[in-house]
Amino acid sequence: MGSPNKGGNIPVLDFSSASPASLSEELFAALRQTGFVYVKHCGITPEEVNCVKDVFTKFFALSDESKSGFTRKEGENHGWVPMLRESLDPSKPGDLKESFNITSIYSKGFPNDEIPGFQETVHNFMEKCQFLAFQVLKCFAYKLGIPDDFFVGCHHLSSRENQTALRCLHYPALSEDVIIEAGQLRCGKHSDWGSITLLFQDSVGGLQVLKGDNQWVDATPVEDAILINIGDMMQRWFNKEIKSTLHRVVVGTDARTRARISMAYFVMPDDHFPVRSLKAIDSAPPVTMSEYIRHKIATTGHY
Numbered sequence: 073m074g075s076p077n078k079g080g081n082i083p084v085l086d087f088s089s090a091s092p093a094s095l096s097e098e099l100f101a102a103l104r105q106t107g108f109v110y111v112k113h114c115g116i117t118p119e120e121v122n123c124v125k126d127v128f129t130k131f132f133a134l135s136d137e138s139k140s141g142f143t144r145k146e147g148e149n150h151g152w153v154p155m156l157r158e159s160l161d162p163s164k165p166g167d168l169k170e171s172f173n174i175t176s177i178y179s180k181g182f183p184n185d186e187i188p189g190f191q192e193t194v195h196n197f198m199e200k201c202q203f204l205a206f207q208v209l210k211c212f213a214y215k216l217g218i219p220d221d222f223f224v225g226c227h228h229l230s231s232r233e234n235q236t237a238l239r240c241l242h243y244p245a246l247s248e249d250v251i252i253e254a255g256q257l258r259c260g261k262h263s264d265w266g267s268i269t270l271l272f273q274d275s276v277g278g279l280q281v282l283k284g285d286n287q288w289v290d291a292t293p294v295e296d297a298i299l300i301n302i303g304d305m306m307q308r309w310f311n312k313e314i315k316s317t318l319h320r321v322v323v324g325t326d327a328r329t330r331a332r333i334s335m336a337y338f339v340m341p342d343d344h345f346p347v348r349s350l351k352a353i354d355s356a357p358p359v360t361m362s363e364y365i366r367h368k369i370a371t372t373g374h375y
């Protein structure tokens with residue numbers, strides 16, 4: 073079993089030391105605790121993570137005027153989302169972050185002139201994420217005793233029928249003229265909507281996870297480890313046996329002087345695949361990712 077303490081409140085698992093069967097058991101056991109698990113040696117190197125972070129960092133360093141040419145358009149997900157534009161928890165003021173979302177290889181709008189090699193770097197990284205995501209999805213199928221490729225077969229990650237996306241989030245150091253309102257967060261409380269998320273944090277911290285006893289606990293960054301968490305669709309497939317846990321990013325005491333960068337690879341089932349529990353007789357009607365996204369947008373005002 074992964075060591076329970078090194079990630080603070082989140083278990084840490086070493087992918088290199090596990091056989092496929094034990095990996096499946098360990099991953100599942102870890103995810104049952106909080107819906108989050110740190111994984112080490114999972115095929116994506118710290119150098120690869122730094123390389124893609126570097127091109128995003130260069131993008132965020134451009135002037136707002138230059139970035140505005142890449143602004144996310146209404147009804148789309150690809151593009152730049154400026155500071156305060158989103159409240160992942162709609163009851164709170166705007167999130168103190170900006171982000172750049174990359175959807176599929178078909179998206180248009182990459183700052184290749186400003187940052188040579190941007191698109192290629194990002195797409196290469198997304199391919200690595202895809203490989204890891206499939207490994208994890210196969211573990212889940214194994215755990216359920218269904219064919220290995222069941223989940224992989226409803227995640228056509230590079231197709232137009234799938235909304236899987238890489239999002240880089242920049243939480244800038246907040247200069248004195250930025251007013252931090254009461255209750256304002258870096259990233260409001262939310263659960264992720266898809267099947268799983270791969271999250272790449274830096275060493276700054278601030279991510280918190282809501283545990284079963286309703287306590288917010290820190291997801292303290294673990295060097296060279298990737299965080300994996302469960303989204304709403306996987307929770308449904310597993311009939312809530314593994315949870316899509318609420319999480320948020322708080323404004324740290326050093327937020328005036330220290331920036332934070334994270335990247336999230338949101339893995340989503342294909343737009344029209346009907347998701348329903350595979351664990352029990354599920355009387356609720358199946359839901360597709362595209363219906364669910366529509367419902368979330370309507371209820372949270374997100375996007």
Ligand SMILES: O=C(O)CCC(=O)C(=O)O
Nearest residue numbers: 241259273279321334336
């Ligand atoms: O920045 C982070 O650590 C978390 C971001 C997140 O949860 C999200 O974008 O869904």
Ligand SMILES: [Fe+2]
Nearest residue numbers: 262263264319
């Ligand atoms: Fe999230």
